[in-house]
Amino acid sequence: MPTIVDIKNLRKAYDGGFEALKGVTLEIREGEILALLGPNGAGKTTLISTVCGITMPTDGTVTVGGHDTVTDYRAARAMIGLVPQEINLEPFEKVINTVRFSRGLFGRKPDDAALEKVLRQLSLWDKKDSQIRALSGGMKRRVLIAKALAHDPRVLFLDEPTAGVDVELRKDMWEIVAGLKADGVTIILTTHYIEEAEAIADRIGVIAKGELLLVEDKAKLMARMGKKQLEVQLTQPIEAIPAALQSDALTLSKDGSALIYSYDTRGERTGITKLLADVAAAGLVLADLVTRQSSLEDIFVDLVHDDNKSDTKLGGEGVA
Amino acid sequence: MNWTAIYSIFSFEMARFFRTIAQSILSPVLSTSLYFVVFGAAIGSRIQEVEGVSYGAFIVPGLIMLSVITQSISNASFGIYFPKFIGTIFELLSAPISFIEIVIGYVGAAALKALFIGVIILITAFFFVDISIAHPFAMVAFLVLTCISFALMGFIIGIWAGNFEQLQLVPLLIVTPLVFLGGSFYSISMLPPVWQTISHFNPVVYLISGFRWAFFGTADVPILTSLMAIGLFTSTCLAVIWWIFRTGWRIRQ
Incomplete structure (x- = not known):
């Protein structure tokens, strides 16, 4: 594109x-x-x-x-059309007039058919003759969008x-x-x-x-950034991770009832097969398995908090 | 020039005026009638003619100027201050228009509204006093120039004002005294010599004098001086507007 x-x-x-x-x-x-x-x-x-x-x-x-x-x-x-963050509208103006004004301000010739299309698209057509102050907050936001779209940006x-x-x-x-x-x-x-x-x-x-x-x-x-976690729930809580299972990727839950394994979905091998074999070999009995994927929110929090450390900056496309 | 945009601003502003057309007409008609009752009938009957004109007729140009000046300033200052106040100015700033086009739209509408009110006052005056207009073209020219120049000034005030108090401050503290002391209701020649000299520093004196000359053919100051004074005032306002445009002062960071 x-x-x-x-x-x-x-x-x-x-x-x-x-x-x-x-x-x-x-x-x-x-x-x-x-x-x-x-x-x-x-x-x-x-x-x-x-x-x-x-x-x-x-x-x-x-x-x-x-x-x-x-x-x-x-x-x-x-x-360009711009929908600002604040609801900046003339309270006493009618919806249709303010949208008409926006279109003219951007130098476009009056075209009521085009405005009708925009207002219908935003479910505002019924409200076109209402004063803006009479509209709900959500409707006002739609009016802002209609104004921004009035000149076909x-x-x-x-x-x-x-x-x-x-x-x-x-x-x-x-x-x-x-x-x-x-x-x-x-x-x-x-x-x-x-x-x-x-x-x-x-x-x-x-x-x-x-x-x-x-x-x-x-x-x-x-x-790329999505870490996954596998939670191995045990029938009997344990006090410590058995020596044979010790690894950086594995931690024990607070109450000792589950092993938490972090792995990378991008990796060639996730290490899950080996983990489960080792768990069985250590004589632990599984109650259940749960996997979790980190959301964008986790990624975002990680990024913003680590943005001082240059090594955590990710060389994605188009980065300054 | 983006004429469609200018027309949009202009007609949007005029629509505000026509929405309240009854108030817009009624208020100047009422206040003018009151002035004529008080100054024309009650006090005026005890005042001799001024410069060969009956006092009632003599105050007509001053009355028109008084309203036109205050209206031009308040229309234009409110016109541009209101979008700043409610935040809709973002749209003006992000539109494909230059500052000059914004000025033409707002100042044009403000000046036209003031002109409209000036004409209404003149028509009202005909019901109270006998007036003839000696130089009709000059009269119209003076009226239009005054509307435009004070609308420019109002626009500057509207850009400058950070709150509603400041918006009222300049008209209240500077313009109203200048207009009242500018010979709206008297001839400068009626004043003691010292005050006559001081009055010559008041730019409004030249406006009212010139406007009165257009009505009656007599003036406090030569007509050319009046023309130069209004020309100078308009140029000053335009220069300030140009400076605001260059620097984005109080509008665009």
């Missing part, structure tokens, strides 16, 4: 001297859903704001569809679209995002819900303290 957003060595230092972005390089491919994960204050919103023109970069370049966001901002911005930035949204609405939001992807829109969303990235993203970027720690295919990331 061709690159649609090309971010090169992007730096942003605010007037107070705070460096929110410390040289981010990232290529976003046309048609993908990229999730940017990171804790609060990681620089996710600054990254989006700088691409969209709300803040000016201190250094580095961004191009959207080949257009530089500073020197050729009109062409670049015309391709090729790239849509969603800054924490599901922050403070209930589970049902979050699922709705995911469906909306999936529908937009089907229409060919490239979507970049920030989130700190790992579940969200896991559920909808094609690729995942992890950002912390203004640096992009990695960008990687979601499935590859899971496979």
Whole structure:
């Protein structure tokens, strides 16, 4: 897939001297859903704001569809839609008017049919003549998305679209995002819900303290980093691991009723067969076997906590 | 130029005005009528003619200026401050438009609203006093220029203001006194010499004087000086706007 957003060595230092972005390089491919994960204050919103023109970069370049966001901002911005994190809407305005305004602001000729399509897609058509203040929080979020889509952008930035949204609405939001992807829109969303990235993203970027720690295919990331654990539950608790079984990968549960074996799914040999044979040879009787795979959340916590140690930085694709 | 975007901002702002059209018309009509009752009928009957014009008619240009100046400033400052306050400014900043287009949209709408109110006051005045307009084209030109220049000033105030108090501060502490002391209700020549000299530092004096000249053919200061003064004021506002545009001051970090 061709690159649609090309971010090169992007730096942003605010007037107070705070460096929110410390040289981010990232290529976003046309048609993908990229999730940017990171804790609060990681620089996710600054990254989006700088691409969209709300803040000016201190250094580095961004191009959207080949257009530089500073020197050729009109062409670049015309391709972008932005859904901000906060619900920033005019309370007394009607839904249809505010969406119409957004379309015009981006220089597109009025086209009520196009707006109807967007509003129907977001289940807002019935509410088109309602004042925004009369809408629920979830509906207001949809209005923000409708405004961002009013000019048919090729790239849509969603800054924490599901922050403070209930589970049902979050699922709705995911469906909306999936529908937009089907229409060919490239979507970049920030989130700190790992579940969200896991559920909808094609690729995942992890950002912390203004640096992009990695960008990687979601499935590859899971496979590459996914540690698995095998829990061997015993019928009789033991006090210590028998000498014959001693290894770095094996630990005993606190109550002594289970052996916990960590292994790597990527490895040629997982060592499970040998383990089970050794367990039998040691005369232990098995009650049950349980396997667990680490979630993206565990991976993320590991990354963000270890980001000072360079050896834990993962050389994924497109890393700065 | 992204004319579609300019038109969008302009019509969005005008829609706000027309939503409250009754208030928008009623309030200037009422306040003007009150001025005419108080100054024209009650006090004016005891005041001799000023520069050959009845006092009731004499205050008409000043009254129009008073409203037009305050309206231009408040429309434009509120127009740009409100998106900052509720956060919708992100959309203006991320749209494919330049700052100049934003200014044209907001200032254009603010100036037109003020012009509209100025015309309503003029029409109301016809019901109370006999006035004839000596130089109609000059009158319109002065009115339009005043609307635009003070809307520019209002826009600057709206960008500068960090809260609603600051938004009111400049109009309240600077503009209102300048307008009242600018000869809205009197001729500068009625003042003692010292105050006449001081008045010449008040830019509003030149506006009102020029505007009055367009009505009655008489003025406190030469008409050319008036034109130069409003030209200078407009240029200053444009220069400040240009500086804001270059630096992104208080808008874009």
